[in-house]
Amino acid sequence: MSRTGRRPGAPKTREDILVAARRAFGDRGYEATSLRSIADKVHVDPALLVHYFGSKDGLFLAALEVTVRPSALFSGLSSLDVREAAELIVGRYLAVLDQEQTRDVVLGLVRSAVSSERAATMLREFLLEEMLASLGTLTGHPDGQLRASLVVAQLIGIAMLRHVVKLDAVVRASNDELVSIVAPVIEGYLR
Amino acid sequence: MSRTGRRPGAPKTREDILVAARRAFGDRGYEATSLRSIADKVHVDPALLVHYFGSKDGLFLAALEVTVRPSALFSGLSSLDVREAAELIVGRYLAVLDQEQTRDVVLGLVRSAVSSERAATMLREFLLEEMLASLGTLTGHPDGQLRASLVVAQLIGIAMLRHVVKLDAVVRASNDELVSIVAPVIEGYLR
DNA sequence: CGTTGAACTCTACGTTCGTTGAATTGCGGC
């Protein structure tokens, strides 16, 4: 009975680790997630994670690396009027939060940003380069950057209430319902 | 030279601990804050904290206990029209975030909610009983609860971007600027 | 079929953490 050494077959382990890590970081944030707990879920020794990713930090970076293409949130909006654009943005965002893989990444960033300066920086740069760049040009306002940031604030707040705080009204609302209420507000920011 | 035993004079230590704890939990959240680090800042032995508060959990609860009376956010709004009410809410909220003591509590709740289920529950109940109760009655909408929650989402999002992610545009904006942009949006939710 | 390197586990180290129990010192009432 060999407990040590390489396993037969083609290894899928590395990808398994990344999936479990994404999930764990998304569920509990960077600080509260231990390498050992991730390793347990993949039925693997903690040292293997270090072997693959160098450190907990490295695993964190690898797990949350651009699985989310935020430009997809904002593609093909320029030809629309502000009203339709706002609806699309909110709808696509909610879809991202519905899908397990991408939700883990978004929540991982948000959850970890509050306890780790590094994660906060990741999130900040992510928001700046990807979202605000696209959004900022959507409006001709002189304070376009600020207005775009407030849109992001609204979206992040929704993620917080729906998936972290789990506030009943927000959890229970359907995506369509949310879009119909939130989109006009986003519209207000962009116009 | 007596390093142990009671100190002469009237002890202010307990309150010092609470202040430092509030600050620490507000800065780094529950998980990332150690009893030892708080004890250090008060120049006191970690064991004293558990002597006073029983456990880290007890200290957390004591530190974040109702220093914020959110009803103040919403008092005296009923006589105003929706527009003025929205401006008052946003303005008062930003003032809460400006004052060190209350900001620590709000950020402590938010930061800790993401890594501790207990803190998430605290924040949820806080929001439900204090904010949504007041806000929900402000509007006659059938989905008043949801609309009020989205107002809260917007406000929490602003706190996140301004104090956690430290997104430039939001950090630099003046309170007046923020009020003038955000209030109409809140108004949209409540109307 | 032998070799090399990748995939994996074991053990163990040094830290840090929350918490405990006992000891020490000062305060306030009798």
Next chain:
DNA sequence: GCCGCAATTCAACGAACGTAGAGTTCAACG
């Protein structure tokens, strides 16, 4: 001035953590 109780520190515990190093098994290629 004595006594009980409050305030405080000390030393230590067991657990959990991230990580390092050495060892074992397998796959791929010559």
